[in-house]
Amino acid sequence: MGAALTRYRVIAWIVGVVLILLVVVGMPLKYVFDNAVVVETVGPAHGFLYMIYLVAAFDLSRRADWPLKRMLLVMLAGTVPFVSFFAERRVTAWLAAPQAARAPEPVAR
Numbered sequence: 001m002g003a004a005l006t007r008y009r010v011i012a013w014i015v016g017v018v019l020i021l022l023v024v025v026g027m028p029l030k031y032v033f034d035n036a037v038v039v040e041t042v043g044p045a046h047g048f049l050y051m052i053y054l055v056a057a058f059d060l061s062r063r064a065d066w067p068l069k070r071m072l073l074v075m076l077a078g079t080v081p082f083v084s085f086f087a088e089r090r091v092t093a094w095l096a097a098p099q100a101a102r103a104p105e106p107v108a109r
Contacts, residue, residue: 001060001064004056004059004060005060005092005095007059008056008088008091009088009092011052012056012085012087012088013084013085013088014049015046015049015053015078016078016082016083016084016088018042018045018046019046019081019084020081020082021042022038022039022042022043022046023081024081026039026042027039050078053075053078053084054075054078057071057074057075057078058071060074060091061074073087074087
């Protein structure tokens with residue numbers, strides 16, 4: 001499951017950064033300065049990357065055996081600016097908690 005988590009974390013950050021670029025830079029350029037070049041290039045890129053994000057989130061959710069509601073919430077996190085970063089941290093914590101519980105106690109000397 002470690003490789004699936006790594007794939008998810010990488011694509012979550014990429015989708016988050018591209019979405020912020022689209023919303024913070026592209027939208028003001030389009031609607032305030034009438035220059036749609038950023039939206040026309042970054043928009044389709046975000047759409048493509050979001051599809052990869054969905055596949056990575058689905059793969060991770062099936063491997064971690066999440067309920068449907070959690071899977072859908074994580075998938076939706078890539079549509080709201082800054083939420084994919086929060087979701088990535090939460091997902092990492094959710095998956096680290098069971099591993100920490102299974103880890104053997106360190107031996108005191």
